[in-house]
Amino acid sequence: MKAVNITAYSAVTACGLGCKRLLHALFEQVTCLHKPYLIQPDFPIYTGEIREVLPEVQPDLNIYNSRNARIALAALDCEASAFREAVATAVQRYGAERVGVIIGTSTSGIYETERSYQHHAQHGVVAESFDMQHQHAWVATADFLKHELQLSGICYGISTACSSSGKAIAAGQRMIESGLCDAMVVGGVDSMCHLTIHGFHSLELTAPTPCTPLDQHRNGISLGEGAGLLLLEGDGAEKAMARLVGYGESSDAHHMTAPHPEGAGSKQAMAIALHRAGLDAHTIDYVNLHATGTALNDQSEMRAMAALFDCDTRCSATKGLTGHTLGAAGAIEAIIALLALEHQFIPGTCGLTEIDSEFTHAIVSEPIHEQCIKYVMSNNFGFGGNNVSLIFSTCNQQEGSHG
């Protein structure tokens, strides 16, 4: 596979607006999960909500105004608009028609759709502010970013549940390798809504306490919200922060909500990613697991890990800090893996007190600082048995070029 350069990234999570806040939370390992504020159901849950004031959508793009769009906007504007400026530089270099945007989301702007339906239930008409095309449709957030960033390349949305934005990053690589674009804004944005809170509760998958992935006593997920955006560039990049060197995608062909018990699909996605990167499993220095905190997900993924990696390959789960950001998880966790490369550390597993006795892998509970991290992997698996695994490297590594 042709590696692509990562020239900028930005993340907005419950840990705060910007990568510095996320990095601080990873170092300090203090959970950002709290009792819910925005939506308060009548059952106990903890959520990773963004508590900061989100920026307002500018008046001429008001048709796009949704919580999802404002979270995406925060990722452009935080940290002195560094990401926005990097994209503007890419537009200058390649031309707006050669820069595209692909955004993964599981919610799109459905929070606004829910409010419109509530308005209809009370007043007999849909909310005047509701705009299905620009808030609710699967492409809405990607389309909003296209207009915000004044891009005119390829623009679409991906929604494959929790693998959405991992797949958006892979799709961005394909757009560059196939020559359809020179640079791609890729990532994911997801926002709190009644549908996911009550939906996951109906499946008995929400934890009444902050989630504890990989723990012997884990009891479900904590939902989060956020945005992760990455700028991918081909050979024309001036200065890269890291590179995407491999990706793998697969389907379980097993069940709509339950993962394959032995993690067959996850293993396949990871193996394809390694093959495309031309790497052996032992060269991976760190794996950011999908590890949602449900009994079956973590077991399935760790069985796949055991089948593919030696026991000393270090891995951890970060959803105890951020919550499960669903369609944004792939991008936010890719960025956590990139922060591990950039700052040379292995993130810990927030909330972990007793590792599940079945898991024999080197699960990292507290962050470890060291100086030899070259290759990192990030996994995401979603409903429908939809799997993606990504491999990133520092800029000075030479991989093979299989597949």
Add this chain to the structure above:
Amino acid sequence: MDKSTLAVLGYGMSFQDSEVAATMGFEHADMQPSVLPARLRRRTSVATKMAMTAAERACVMAACEPSELPVIFTSALGEAGVTDQLCREIAKENFPLSPTKFHNSVHNTASGYWSIAVGSKHPAMAMGGYQDSFALGLMEAWSQLHTVASRVLLVCYEETPSDLLCQDGSWEGCASALVLGRGAAHQPQLGMPYTVPQVAAELLTSPALAAVPLLNMLQQGLSGKVQVSDAGVQGWYVDVLNDDA
């Protein structure tokens, strides 16, 4: 084959209403998702059933084993009906929600059930580009076929959304599917999709109907330029090259 074109190995259509199908030149385009086991057929939406039917027809025409194809499912709204039902329950605070409806509301419901029904371990994409959903699905297929895949199944579908979701006219439920490949001779070829600026118009019909003119050309063995999107500030086109024409 010219490396810069895609070969059409098979295609299929499915309509929610077979009378609409007939007016568009498609016979035998009703909804018959025989690939779905009966117990799943009862709990899946019109969107999923139409998508499966079209996909199955395209695979049969291409003489392809469905489990051997990566899939791209593209749709502006996806599971619009299930989402509408859930939003009505939420508005009434009628909790708990149905767990089945919840997992059947995700956009990759159709692609997920397809992979389970045919036993495919290949990647499944579920995407949307509103009025350009079909054209952008072709671009995604293009990028896959020029990097990692030798054949893909592209399915574009849309069911009729409720008027609480969509007030812009009624969208006819419709699904189309194409099995696309590289390196196959003696097949109709598609050039790379491209855009032409146009006067922006409101989208009044289902975005999935944007595939109809292309499939009509394939049916008739014609060559030429055909639009594969509707409305929007730019129109997407593709050139069809048919040796027989």
